[in-house]
Amino acid sequence: MSWVAECAMSQAKYALEAYNMKTTKSRSSSRIITFLSILLAVVLLATGCAPKVTGTVDVPYGANMEIQVENGATGYKGLVPAFVLDGTSPYIMDLSATFTVTDVIDTRIVWADTTALVSLAGQSSQRHLSVILYLCQPLSEKADKFSDGTIAYGGTGYPEIIEGQTYTISGVLQPQWQSVPLIYVPTAYEFKKTAGDESFFYAPSDQFEQEPSSMAAKQVVEEYFKYWNGKNITEMEKRMTPNKKGIDWSFDAIEYVKLISISERQPREAGTKVFVVVFDLKYKKGKSSSLNEGRTTWEYLLKRDNETSSWLIYDWGGGGYA
Incomplete structure (x- = not known):
């Protein structure tokens, strides 16, 4: 038992003995006894129930x-x-x-x-x-x-x-x-x-059965990176919602964009998909835009209007959207 627990037990015992001897019958004494009893229970609970590293x-x-x-x-x-x-x-x-x-x-x-x-x-x-x-x-x-x-x-x-x-x-x-x-x-x-x-x-769809909508959404992200690396803004924007079009991607400064990995995460909202994407960005002459050079992990969010429409990327970033 810790020193704190021993101290609390000693104080509680002393108060209870004093009460039994009826040396005082004041209301303040009763309150002290109640307080110390509660304190003892809390200390014992905190120090005696949580598993401890023993070796x-x-x-x-x-x-x-x-x-x-x-x-x-x-x-x-x-x-x-x-x-x-x-x-x-x-x-x-x-x-x-x-x-x-x-x-x-x-x-x-x-x-x-x-x-x-x-x-x-x-x-x-x-x-x-x-x-x-x-x-x-x-x-x-x-x-x-x-x-x-x-x-x-x-x-x-x-x-x-x-x-x-x-x-x-x-x-x-x-x-x-x-x-x-x-x-x-x-x-x-x-x-x-x-x-x-x-x-x-x-996991790979050729070895495991995958939910069809996840496969379709993943393909959109893969194609998006393919066209980003190919500096094809027309095809990139076909895979984004209208509010994300018109962005300056600084194509002239980029040497390559390589997709490293993509994995699905559980979304918070129905009708959306979330993928954690790791990609590598290389500039021709050092950092030339707001995007950092090197390996980056971002989350890409997709949605669609209905079950027959195409998935579109509506947001991305590293802030933990999922």
């Missing part, structure tokens, strides 16, 4: 994928994306979803289940899909153990990772995966604690 546990070391390939520990030799092996090659994230962590195997491997019901391509039945997450940025080899038995895993940039809790994770799906989908998570930034009760699954 640490060792997390098994997980070999990186390069070593696994060399040792024949993976069946994907020759198919592992280059960035997983060298840490520098470019990549495009093609999967984003909410997952419940079910097991932390070692510093590299985490098992999880989708929170959303998922159908494999060509199948009609839906289920919570189990996946393997390979962490390109490993977890710490020590995890905190709490007084209630909970173990919290972590590492630089990661949230507390606790089995049974839900996270929003983005990554790259292993090409030609077998039996259980293998997802490469490039950095700790792509592993986030889920906010609220959002639940979604976005």
